[in-house]
Amino acid sequence: MTKTVGVIGGMGPAATLDFLVKLHHATGAVEESDHLRVITDNNPRHADRNAAMVADGPSPAGLLAETARGLAAAGAEFLVMPCNAAHSWAVDIIAATPLPFVSMIDVAVATVVAAVPEARTVGLLAVEATQASRIYHNGFEAAGIAVIAPDMAAFMPLIYAVKRGDTGPAVRAAMAAQAQLLVDAGADVILAACTEVPLVFAPGDIAAPVVSATDALVQATLAAARSLSG
Template structure:
């Protein structure tokens, strides 16, 4: 695309947060994890690893991913998963995400995402990861026949668990 890497900016933000006292860092954007290796300022909780861990608890043979952009282009979930990963149709998911970002919480983006989750399940996915923070704003477990993992919620749980480690100093 010719765009500059966001890695240096992410590293600078991480350094700024740790300078202000942050002891654990988390980044609630799946796609930005393509440059997470630039973040070395503090312990970093990976959204990708957190979602994969929750998906693996269901013992899947295959994981479906509803994501867009760098999440799919860099195969972030495929590289992190020990089981095969099927990506949702980018055109369908991107259109739904764009609608959600524009404020559309109607049945239309939900139906599109539910249809894509159903297609992934029919293709062999035993669990589906909502790998874009906008997806769970309209798509819930009731809309999907297989377990649905909200990557943002998985990140929150993993971050809280990391903050509770005995070697952490918490206020």
């Protein structure tokens, strides 16, 4: 048996669905019953993480903690959250329940280090809240890897376009261009560190290594569900 996954979702909803689909396909199930039990709260009512971090907007901490408690009450045995920026409030989630919490940030950093061991600079395709809180900077700097960020004035409109449902060719081309600018500025590897990014950008879109934090969390979720079983 495997442990039941609790997913703190909705940030945004399409990104959560992308995570769930990837988790489903990565399970390698032969029978229907081989799949994980996943309890998901795909709630888009969380306060805007960027406004909370950089513009003195309302904090998402309270609802994140409430969601964690709800998932625990529903039967989740560990928690994951397919939103990078919301990890800026991970301490509130961890304090809300005794359940293990699998950090997307930690597993993405570890994946980059393992996948591109020679990397000395990572290009961080991440929103303002993630950049400002330095949750990735701290992890990469501890590993001796520098972080460079895209131009937020160009990058943020792309993220909001994806949240509105625009995943067309123009947005895809613009996201790839943002990644290429980071490579041109010295990035050895690109980390898709916003869960909207993989909806319009994938490895192979540029001629440089690309790691998806969503994919890293998928693999960590599978490992946690299986290793925690007993």
